[in-house]
Amino acid sequence: MAARREPQQTFGTCVLVHGPESLLAERAVAERVAAARSQVPDAELTKVPALDLEGNRFAELTGGSLFASASIVVVEDLANLPQELFDAVLTAAKDPGEHLCLTLVHGGGQKGKGLVDKLKKAKVPLVEAVAVKAWELPKWVEGEARRTRVGMDQEAAQALVDAVGHDLRALAAAVAQLGSDWEGERVTAPMIQRYFAGRADVTSFAVADDIMGGRPGPALEKLRWALATGVAPVLVTSALASSLRGLGKYLDARSARLAQGELAREVGVPPWKLKDLSRLSRSWSPQGVSQALRAVALADAQVKGAASDPHFALEQLLLAVDRAHAVAR
Template identity: 30%
Template sequence: MATTARRAPASKARTAIPQVSWRDPQPAPVVLVSGPEEVCAERATAALRDYLRAEDESLEVSDLRADDYSPGALLSVTSPSLFGEPRLVRITGVEKCSDAFLAEAVSYLAHPQDGATVVFRHSGATVRGKKLLDAIRAGEGGGIEIPCAAVKRDSDRFDFAAGEFTAARRRIAPIALRTLVSAFSDDLTELAAACQQLIADVPGDITEQVVERYYGGRVETSAFTVADTAIAGRYGEALIALRQALASGSDPVPLVAAIAMKLRTMARVAGIRESSQSLAARLGMKDWQVDRARRDLSGWTDATLGMAIQAAARADAEVKGASRDPVFALERLVTVIATRAPYGQ
């Protein structure tokens, strides 16, 4: 019983400080930027710098490494200068910090320097520095935490990209957003750079055609072009898109995966009379994904959709080794979907 009583306050202490979005960080004497997503962490730190510099252009910015730390460095860079300029200290590598840094950082929390903002970056890769993190989260130093959780799921990437355009007060068409996210599904840094390039280069709304012009060479973008044209019943266009994708080096496996994903989404919403918003929430989708799947279902029946899903399952096995000719398997799949009839009829 005594052990349980001692642990309870510690659990509360870990959530004692405010949790702040990395898109809208606020300065504090101590800022913990936690989590593995470097893109978000870099954005948060840069935003803090810009915020402080906008308040006072004389801001002094210093960088320290927690894993290569010289004793006394933290106190030196946070101490007031002759003219009292505000200070921003950015500390990286806290997850692999030295013993000297850990001792001085924990001690600093008891007496933060006036006019100083200290940003501790901990990726969460190790438990090193846990004593410091626990102290910050318990409220020592009057800090805040900016969580930067890993962006792994498709829905997380959609939210990230949508947030990029929302923050810039720019509009992007839902299908253009999906195409863009699909084109950079494996690298959040590249996705962020692509969003910023479109924001900087393209005046007005960002359409599917704009994204295709910029990033049409990406494998995933080509895959969804094939899928969209086949499902829409545009047989000739679908075959041309397929051959272009293959000629540009696209692998058959992600091409089949893109087609199968769209068919599965169509099957999930088929025949359900429910608002897009409530259905999307129930299925773990976005409103626009439900709307697009319902539009894609135009002209389809339960029988033809079932036939297409079976054809996609067969093609998936064939392009993964069950057939000696994966290109033929793809062409047969596209034919079945675009004509909505068994192959050869």
């Protein structure tokens, strides 16, 4: 029989939650608060922005409560902590006292980095809330689906990223919604594509798929419909850039004779996506991809303000990508 795992002690400890991904940071804080509350249900909880810790407020919060046997203190936005409190916070982090559960939250960046470095040097336990790379998002979605007990495979996870975009909070909400609407069912890519039909990134990637596949007519039609329904022009250039970069990496790496898993890691796509790239590679040359990427870079600058008519700039982009597609292999 497996030994029962005891809950990790939270009081008498400090944890630094560090990184720009707010959803992951919020979850780390919520899990720590829940663990502390499970150990001392009547503990007093205080969440306070670092900027509000003026005078003796920090000392009062961390020095014990007259009304509770223990205290849970979460200091948010540590980057804005007044410099005169650096030493006090560092001292408390090193030795919180047996009745204090202290959590410090820093969103990354250079501001307040000196304190963060000192906390790390003091070996204060660290929870990283780092941004998830674009190519890692489908795997993150799969993990989120497992966490919420939603059946979803790699292809469906990629379809959800294409549909919703790269924001973790939106992706998490979408997984939860899919699980609620299809409770007990396995969610597939076609189900996601129908469910999110008309969403901005679905439309953008549909435009990219058509023009990359040598279908300029349908691509132009979808582009005009997308822009008419409020899709931001920058989403179109972003989708095209992502598709072209993936294809370019595939064209460079395929001659290395790597195993499928190794090739997928090298290109930065899930293994099932290699079939699509293999099909596209038959009609694209490296020179064509390079030419198309230059056109995307120009159009991206235009839709961000360099052109008076971003819609016209995108139509010209699709025509330029179609010409690049025709470049001899």
